Amino acid sequence: MTHPDVVQSALGDEGVAARVDLGDDALFVTPTRTILYRADKLLSDESVEEFPHGAERVSVSTGRRKATITLDYGLDGERSFSVPAKALDRALHPVLAGTLNAVGVTDPGETVKETFRFSELTLVVTSDRLVKHIGNAVWDEEFEEFRYEDVTDLSFEEGSVATTLVLTLGGRRERFKAPNERAREVRERLTEAVLDHHGVDSVAALRERFGVDEDDAPSSRMSFGEGPTPLSVNPGELTEQPKNATRAETEQTDAEAAVDAGTEEPADAGMGEPADAAPTMATEPGATAPTDSSEGVAPADTADTVDPADSPGSGADANGSEPDSGTGEPADPDVIETSDLLGLTDDAVEEPREAANVVDDARGDDLAALTAEVEALRARIEAQNDRLDRQEELIERLIAEIRSRL
Numbered sequence: 001m002t003h004p005d006v007v008q009s010a011l012g013d014e015g016v017a018a019r020v021d022l023g024d025d026a027l028f029v030t031p032t033r034t035i036l037y038r039a040d041k042l043l044s045d046e047s048v049e050e051f052p053h054g055a056e057r058v059s060v061s062t063g064r065r066k067a068t069i070t071l072d073y074g075l076d077g078e079r080s081f082s083v084p085a086k087a088l089d090r091a092l093h094p095v096l097a098g099t100l101n102a103v104g105v106t107d108p109g110e111t112v113k114e115t116f117r118f119s120e121l122t123l124v125v126t127s128d129r130l131v132k133h134i135g136n137a138v139w140d141e142e143f144e145e146f147r148y149e150d151v152t153d154l155s156f157e158e159g160s161v162a163t164t165l166v167l168t169l170g171g172r173r174e175r176f177k178a179p180n181e182r183a184r185e186v187r188e189r190l191t192e193a194v195l196d197h198h199g200v201d202s203v204a205a206l207r208e209r210f211g212v213d214e215d216d217a218p219s220s221r222m223s224f225g226e227g228p229t230p231l232s233v234n235p236g237e238l239t240e241q242p243k244n245a246t247r248a249e250t251e252q253t254d255a256e257a258a259v260d261a262g263t264e265e266p267a268d269a270g271m272g273e274p275a276d277a278a279p280t281m282a283t284e285p286g287a288t289a290p291t292d293s294s295e296g297v298a299p300a301d302t303a304d305t306v307d308p309a310d311s312p313g314s315g316a317d318a319n320g321s322e323p324d325s326g327t328g329e330p331a332d333p334d335v336i337e338t339s340d341l342l343g344l345t346d347d348a349v350e351e352p353r354e355a356a357n358v359v360d361d362a363r364g365d366d367l368a369a370l371t372a373e374v375e376a377l378r379a380r381i382e383a384q385n386d387r388l389d390r391q392e393e394l395i396e397r398l399i400a401e402i403r404s405r406l
Helices: 005-011 085-102 180-198 203-209 235-239 245-263 338-342 346-405
Strands: 018-022 025-029 033-038 047-052 057-062 066-072 078-084 112-118 121-126 129-134 144-147 151-158 162-169 172-179
Touching: 005 025, 005 033, 005 047, 018 085, 025 085, 033 085, 047 078, 057 085, 066 085, 078 085, 085 112, 085 121, 112 172, 112 180, 121 172, 121 180, 151 180, 151 203, 162 180, 172 180, 180 203
Parallel strands: none
Antiparallel strands: 018 025, 025 033, 033 047, 057 066, 066 078, 112 121, 121 129, 129 144, 151 162, 162 172
């Protein structure tokens, strides 16, 4: 594959291990450095920028459209370059592989097969080992590595959200989780790398080589144990009453009946009149019962006697005559005409309705005028956009002509 002249000049005799296209730009990764190629633009010429792989730390920051890869060289400071956000994973993989090779994490000839980033967890699957890093950075000197030559078993425990990868290395097990949406990819890449390293074609063959019992291997499914043994109780027995429940209920019923029989009196026990008959006059203690004689009986207090005709609700005035409603029928005091209460006539009620109709008509006219104005503004904006497009084409042509004359 041919490379731009400026890239070929920067490479010299060094070969390109990987190339990542970034639209018009591109990354050229060598064993010792990453070369960023910027293509010819309207206001800039093509150029190259080099980033050595001997970094102590590699970090990433992602925006909506751009992503930035930062290489930290310790005392020599940091250097960064930007790539399109959708091309970040493709660009980061060869850069990280070159960095691991440059700092001695991977051996010469060792191939970096895949790089996975899950929040603060980074997994790098190579042909000889698995590199694990946890932290804000994609990679720094605080990392762990698991060589495949020490792996005696490999299994995966599936969960509802994440899948746990279990590596058995001698007598210990290392576990780390991957989200389910990418768990299958991690499983296939890691299994393929481990099996290729040991020269076997299945995990069962790997276990057989190292004498791992199938029952001792971690299950690929979640297991919660047998759990507590349920009580040996027939559910039907819980709803039945005890054997002596009927006898107790019978004894209680008989006792209540006996109490009721001793306390209740018959309705006709020596009473000449009904039991619920109320006395016609209540007497106070010490008072003498009235007799038929008119002596000793105080005349009724005339001041306490109220004539129904004089009550306020009788409807008669002071002269004893009924109020005239004017229609020949008695007026209902609870009915009040709204027009009488507000003092409005029919003409006064109709005037606000006519005014409301006038307001509605005015609003309709205003809405129509506003709609017409918006349409006019839209047409004007479209015309201005067309002018801007033509001006942009003219500017591009002018730049091209100026460059051709220089």
